Amino acid sequence: MTKQTIYYTLTDEAPSLATCSLLPIVRTFTSAAGIDVQITDISLAGRVLSAFPDFLTEDQRVTDGLAFLGALTQDPNANIVKLPNISASVPQLKACIAELQSQGYKVPNFPEVAHNDAEQEIRARYSKLLGSAVNPVLREGNSDRRAPAAVKQFVRKFPHSMGKWSMASQTHADYMRGGDFYSSEQSVTVDEPTDVRIEFVGQDGAVSLKKELSLEAGEILDSMFMSAKALRQFFEDSLNDAKESNVMWSLHVKATMMKVSHPIVFGHAVTVFYKDLFEKHGELFAELGVNPNNGLSSVYESIESLPRSKREEILEDIHACYENRPEMAMVDSVKGITNLHVPSDVIVDASMPAMIRNGGKMWGPDGKAKDTKAVMPESTYSTIYQEMINFCKTNGAFDPTTMGTVPNVGLMAKKAEEYGSHDKTFEMMADGTMRVVTSDGTVLMQHNVEQGDIWRACQTKDEPVRDWVKLAVTRSRQSDTPAIFWLDRNRAHDIQLIKKVNKYLQDHDTSGLDIRIMTYVEAIRRSMERMVRGRDTISVTGNVLRDYLTDLFPIMELGTSAKMLSIVPMLKGGGMYETGAGGSAPKHVQQVEEENHLRWDSLGEFMALAVSLEEMGIKQNNPRAKILAKTLDEATGKLLENNKSPSRRTGELDNRGSHFYLGMYWAQAVVAQTEDKELAALFAPLAEAMTTNEDKIIGELAAAQGKPAELGGYYHALRTNVKKVMRPSATLNAVLAAANAQR
Amino acid sequence: MTKQTIYYTLTDEAPSLATCSLLPIVRTFTSAAGIDVQITDISLAGRVLSAFPDFLTEDQRVTDGLAFLGALTQDPNANIVKLPNISASVPQLKACIAELQSQGYKVPNFPEVAHNDAEQEIRARYSKLLGSAVNPVLREGNSDRRAPAAVKQFVRKFPHSMGKWSMASQTHADYMRGGDFYSSEQSVTVDEPTDVRIEFVGQDGAVSLKKELSLEAGEILDSMFMSAKALRQFFEDSLNDAKESNVMWSLHVKATMMKVSHPIVFGHAVTVFYKDLFEKHGELFAELGVNPNNGLSSVYESIESLPRSKREEILEDIHACYENRPEMAMVDSVKGITNLHVPSDVIVDASMPAMIRNGGKMWGPDGKAKDTKAVMPESTYSTIYQEMINFCKTNGAFDPTTMGTVPNVGLMAKKAEEYGSHDKTFEMMADGTMRVVTSDGTVLMQHNVEQGDIWRACQTKDEPVRDWVKLAVTRSRQSDTPAIFWLDRNRAHDIQLIKKVNKYLQDHDTSGLDIRIMTYVEAIRRSMERMVRGRDTISVTGNVLRDYLTDLFPIMELGTSAKMLSIVPMLKGGGMYETGAGGSAPKHVQQVEEENHLRWDSLGEFMALAVSLEEMGIKQNNPRAKILAKTLDEATGKLLENNKSPSRRTGELDNRGSHFYLGMYWAQAVVAQTEDKELAALFAPLAEAMTTNEDKIIGELAAAQGKPAELGGYYHALRTNVKKVMRPSATLNAVLAAANAQR
Structure with a gap:
């Protein structure tokens, strides 16, 4: 079943958009080597849907992609390319559910507190989707991660x-x-x-x-x-020390992945920082179902139902808390979103390196970068x-x-x-x-x-x-x-x-x-x-x-x-090839929605695919797969060399244009190789068509940018919309169709 | 010649004052073991005098104590107790010369610049006295330094x-x-x-x-x-960085000991910090013989001869420099003495530990402790x-x-x-x-x-x-x-x-x-x-x-x-026993002059003497020396235990009182030991007399404090004055005299 098949995951946010643009190009190549690239949906929305077939209509039901891949990991021939996916926090899960419901999927609400057995059962099903739910299923082996030589050279x-x-x-x-x-x-x-x-x-x-x-x-x-006592005392001391030392205070946990322990730790930070608020309104908050483990946003949400005067009193009390506390690092200083707003915004393994890379500074409430x-x-x-901080202070x-x-x-x-x-x-x-x-x-x-x-x-x-x-x-x-x-x-x-x-x-x-x-x-x-x-x-x-x-x-x-x-x-002999982390993916989608520009860099996918193809070539004795791997690496090197990676700025080359260049360089490299002349000949028309139409295609891709794009959803974007957005070059689509018709 | 002789150095400042009080007590003990304790003068003043016999009258001439001890280091039986001495900077040497001249010693002035052969020869003789001139002569072996167990226990x-x-x-x-x-x-x-x-x-x-x-x-x-260029650029960058980072700036060199290289480094710091001043008045300063290697004090001294208006202009220009520079760490913020005033005030091996011990802070111009x-x-x-700074920031x-x-x-x-x-x-x-x-x-x-x-x-x-x-x-x-x-x-x-x-x-x-x-x-x-x-x-x-x-x-x-x-x-078999560093000695003398209180702690001498006696006992097969060593260690332990070390505060127990307690505990310990009953009996009257007269003696010592003391000199205090100041207890003097009469 896995023979000559690469299982390519469909995940969330930017990576899933990128996939829509990249895969048609990739398949044009792999089909020439007899390799099928199959999509398996492991997105958060897909997992929600597959967990609740009993709540859906027949045609709304989807298979459980994660369970399928989990089984596949035991196959010695397994070859999986895994893109970054959401490690959902409770607020993210709730947003996803709401979106699906708005699209007509009658999945149940997430019961924050289960009041009966039915809710208990629903809660249990949802709990399995929270946090780092995908990786433990797929990672049936140890991990080997390194910076490819081409990337190091580029940098x-x-x-x-x-x-x-x-x-x-x-x-x-x-x-x-x-x-x-x-x-x-x-x-x-x-x-x-x-x-x-x-x-x-x-x-x-x-x-x-x-x-x-x-x-x-x-x-x-x-x-x-x-110890909860020790933790709370530590937070109190740490806040006082920051206040005294006149430095910003920031919290770095991993509430998404450490989905049981870290939200509790996060919740203690919230109730210690806003101590006066929670002391004064404790009873009311309990009635309202405020859950500090979900961040201060839980307070904001819960008090919306209150009379205006009460709401304003509470908002004033929130602001009063800031008087006695140090400045807090901001996730979004313009919108006033602090580090303690929701537990999923600041994730230690991404936030600490970002801070260290930024000279040890984070963003303050005034929008200025400050020590923390x-x-x-x-x-x-x-x-x-x-x-590492001491090392950077000492050595720059x-x-x-x-x-x-x-x-x-x-x-x-x-x-x-x-x-x-x-x-x-x-x-x-x-x-x-x-x-x-x-x-x-x-x-x-x-x-x-x-x-x-x-x-x-x-x-x-x-x-x-x-x-x-x-x-x-x-x-x-x-x-x-x-x-x-x-x-x-x-x-x-x-x-x-x-x-x-x-x-x-x-x-x-x-x-x-x-x-x-x-x-x-x-x-x-x-x-x-x-x-x-x-x-x-x-x-x-x-x-x-x-x-x-x-x-x-x-x-x-x-x-x-x-x-x-x-x-x-993998322990059983197969291989999984993961592509880069999706740390800043939410911002990427927002930019697409507002300006139709996708800054996501698929470099990780290019490299993972190359290793995936190489392994396929070795294990399945498929020489063409090996050639495709080698030429794909060459194309990636050339792409880096020529700086054809996506820009962050709308109007410049984005993810889609970068995919085009990868395809063009790849096709050129296949044509240039001499090991398999038949393969070279097969790709000559594609290389020719892409090379000739470069300006036209890039022009079409550029023309698509600058206006809002309608994806029809964040967690469960509509595939037709995504296809329209991510494949806007009629010329490129025609070139690829012609190549596929040839196979 | 060295047989049964301990050579005890007479040095400078506080240690030399302490010696006058301690040695009479020590000799009371060592004489009972047939050991002579000889004083050898290696003070800066003594070395100046011994370097210029041709400028002195017959009775003013002194022998060269340092040369004598230098020769002694080659003797396998050498036993030297070395107290801290001045590593003289040029300003210190000049002050010493002036003092000797005022006392009637016609030693020549130190020629900053030698204008002829005669001056060249004088300068050469003086140069040998500068900086770390004593230690290299005496240290004819490697160094073994440790915290004695009794001290560690006390701390x-x-x-x-x-x-x-x-x-x-x-x-x-x-x-x-x-x-x-x-x-x-x-x-x-x-x-x-x-x-x-x-x-x-x-x-x-x-x-x-x-x-x-x-x-x-x-x-x-x-x-x-x-590289002088690199050094000056470093100073400029470092000053700018301190200004930008809003931290104090301090310089830590060792101009006293590194007497050739570090004054030059120090001088560059002065001319970079006061760049505008030296640029504007460069020619005038050259005429006046300003030497920045001697610190900003050289400017102050040199301009004294100028007309008042010119002097005031220069003083204003000095102050103007502070506008564009970071705050500077102060040696004495009350008197406005900065880190760059003279090269001998801040000595890296003492100043850095003091700063680290003080939470990383030094004293600012406003008298406040600040990061630097x-x-x-x-x-x-x-x-x-x-x-170490990073370690302390991390671990407290x-x-x-x-x-x-x-x-x-x-x-x-x-x-x-x-x-x-x-x-x-x-x-x-x-x-x-x-x-x-x-x-x-x-x-x-x-x-x-x-x-x-x-x-x-x-x-x-x-x-x-x-x-x-x-x-x-x-x-x-x-x-x-x-x-x-x-x-x-x-x-x-x-x-x-x-x-x-x-x-x-x-x-x-x-x-x-x-x-x-x-x-x-x-x-x-x-x-x-x-x-x-x-x-x-x-x-x-x-x-x-x-x-x-x-x-x-x-x-x-x-x-x-x-x-x-x-x-x-020592390589040749002898031993030198050094006593603690004299980092803060100048302040000590000042306190004696103003309030007749000597805070100097002779603990180092007690411990050095004990090892000196122990080695004497072993090498000369002198069992009494061994007993004296052991009982001295016991006395030192008891002194620490009972907190009889000198206080910093005038009116409380000082160096002299501490010596008394050492003597009393030592005598008691000799009496208490049973190895040598004859020795015990010999010391019984002394132990008895000291114990009985404890209150009286301490009272007499205390009574001496609180008024100015006239030492008759700083570098070359008059021995009669010193004796009067350091041995003010008639009772104690009588007790010691009686004991010595017995030997």
Whole structure:
């Protein structure tokens, strides 16, 4: 079934628009190699629809694309190109539902609080769609991410801007020094398959079962908790310190992906910052169903139903809060949208690199860039950002034209260290003890907890670790680059991992390789010291750092993580080729709607497709696939060289024009190759037609820009509208149709 | 000759006053063990007098104490207790000369510029007295410095205050990123004895000899230069950056010890900061003999002879300079004395730790503590301060009650890395080439230089390096503490040293020891990471870092470097026991003159004497010396325990009272010991008399305080006056006399 098929995901926002323009071009090429490119819908809207067939009419129902791809990952021939998708927060999910309902899909509302079994069931179905729901299903392998040589070369020639760092910058990372997950973590490795129960023991001795788990032999299980009291005290101290030091305050969490724990953390920030407001109106807010975990926007929404005078009183009380608090970093200073408005706006792995790239500055309420206290409560990983900030203060901004690269080999397979660990994360409803108990009653780990504390467990199976070590050694050998395992010898979980790493390293010939184990801070410092001297260092990390570092370093090196090559060599033998992150995608769609200009850069897709085709060529013994891979890489190189990437400015070349150039260069490269003359001949007319019509096509594409575009939806745009918007060049469409008619 | 003799130095300022009170007590003890304590005068005034016998009357002439001690260092039985002395700057030397002249000593004036051979000869004699002139003569061994256990224990119980560090602090170290000694350093090791010439080759090809050197086999010779242009541009940029960033500007050099190079660096800072002033009045200043290397005070002094209107114009122009410059850190904000007033006020190895201990703040013109840009132009060692600043911003101030210790083993013997290298430092008078050439014409090293550049060479003999490695291994073994060689693998000189260290480490059994070689920044980071976790790490460093680190760490750990135990195990077998640094000594004398209160803490002398006596006991097989050493240590511990150290406040216990308590505790400890009953009996009357008269003596000592004291001089106080001031308790004097009469 997967033979000679590339499964190309249809996702959300800008990437899904881009797909509509790119795929017709791509298929013109792949069909010549007998390769089918199939679209699989894993968009948030698609997942909502597929989750509620019972609420839809027959013809509204859609199949579950994610389930299909999930099954496919077990196929040794699986070849999936995965584009960035939404990790939905509750507000995003609600907006998506509302949009679908407005389009006539009678999907149910999301019950914030379930009042009965029916609502409970609906809530459970929706919960599976929240946050990072797609990746854990598809990532059936570890992660191999790197900056392709062509991109690195391009950046050295055309570097992105880097904000200046002042030695006197006041910016810093602030994090808890106790009471957080880091300080409470416990970890065990079970030798044999073991069933465990996660239990809460109340102060009256009553035991309630929270979760049962079946651990495999060699599996690591961690448990840890964050004290709500300590967290709230930390927020209060941190706000006071920012006020005193006269720096802006900003909060950096990952409420979208860490969908259970981080909205709670975010909610505490909201209720501490707006302490006076919540103290005064607590009862009313409870009645209204205000949920601070959804941000201050929840207050704004909830009070809309109140009488005007009451509403104005509350708005005044909100404003009064700002008097006693430091300035807050803004998401949109014009619209007055702060860092605490909704939990999905500021996402640590994107926001911290953006700040560091911008000379340590974020945007203030007055629209000016300012130094900030960047608050990341949980200390486990925050320390690396502080180390980088100190490094930039000392050595100045990184220089993209000379710096080395830090590729990543990340532990990820079988939900290893799936740190959201949603089904094993609990907010404590009372004081008591959380414990992990085996079936024979042995208590493996336990914590005394208080009401409000956030407790969680985390699993890491043995096979992924072994595969990860192998991948690290392979990458170090293949690229002749030192590798550092980022493992903290002071951290319970990492102590278990270090044992495994030392064990599995012995399975490999590491002679002549420089492979070290260092704490996160030691590792980032060494990597940076090497980087500024133009040297490369592979970061071999757990799952969270994989996520963070593959934004952090690419954003310094390349200006974006979207230009990274991201491969998941799957445990079962297949491959998934991911394309860049969609950090700023919402802004992109807005620009399309207002000015019909799509700034999204499909470079990630070009590179992923090339690796996808190359692997297809090797595994299916398809020489044409190999030629297409090679020529696609050449075309991408030429596109970069000639600066035919999308501009951010309306009126200039956008995503669609960039796709045209990729197609033209690709066709030219196929014609120019001599390995398969028949293939060259086959593409000659296409190359000719594209080359001849370049000006005309670019003119048509440019003419489309400047006026509003009607997509018919944000989460569930109408395909006919999208097609009209994304394929506006009649000439290009005709050229492609002619080529396809030939096949 | 040295048998059973401790040579105790008479130095300057507060330490020399303290000696007058302490020695009578000490001698009461040592005489009982057949040990003579001899005073040797190495004060600045004493050295001036001994350098000019031909200008003095017969009875004014003094012997050359320094030359005497220099010879003594070659004696295997040498036992020298060395107190802190003045490293004289030119203004200090001139003040000393003026004082001697006022006392009737007809020593000649210091010729700033020599106009004839006679003046040239006088200038040459004086030049030998400038800067760090004493230590290189006496330090005929490497350095072993550590915080005694009793002191560490005392501090854990009675910690000194530490300023709070803000995470948002703007303080930072600023240093050159090129054009300095670090970036130009070249280094060679000669295999055989080699004669070399240091030559300047002018642009016309003319060669002039600057210096001839005879290198030993295995000796390392470095050469390097600092670009005057780059330095001045750095100062200008740094001033502008401070102004823009709104932080104070401060300069940290070591013009006293680095008496040739650093006054020039300091002078550039003065003429860049007051650029407009020196541009406008350049010609006049040249006529007046203004020397910016002596600070802005040189301008103030020189213009005194001008007509009032001209003087006022210049003063206005000075003030106008402040408009365009950042605020400057003040030495004395009340008196308006800035950082650039005289070159001897701010000394990097004392000023940087003081700033870091004070939460990164220095004193502003308004008397307020503020964040500062701490400028240390030469980057070689400045980076460690920036690393510590970043560490404190991230982790907060160090905690003296829990922190570990960083003892030092320093390379110092035979003027190794004598980084002042005064006789091999040259300010370039023209553009050209500086080169080091062997007698057969081989060019070992060369640099293209420009007028104004500062070029210097530096020697390190092989034997001291071998001894240093041995001392490091010995200390690591004896104290079971990891040792780090602070050596920069990117630095020319250190590359040579690393070879030797790796070679000589093989001479020792290092099994079970943790000995590493790390760059300065790596080393300080590792030492700090261990230190905050209560762990100790020996720093094994070159000469400059020895100097810097034995202030830096002690000031964090103990609040002062004066409490360090400082031993020089001499190459020839003798020992020199140094007592703490005299960083704040001038203020001490001032307080005596105004209020007859001496805050100087002789703890360093107590500890040095104990080691001196212990070594005497071992080498001379003198069991009583060993008992005196042991009981002195007990007395010191008790003194700390009972908080009988001098207070800073007039009216409270001062240096003299502290000496009394030391004597009383010491006598009590000798009486209490049972090893030598005869000795115990001998000291019973003294212990009894001191114990009985405690209140009376303390009362007499207290009564002396509060009124001005007439010392009869600063550099050359009159001994009779000093004796009167420092021994005001008739009761104590009588008790000591009675004890001595008994011996």
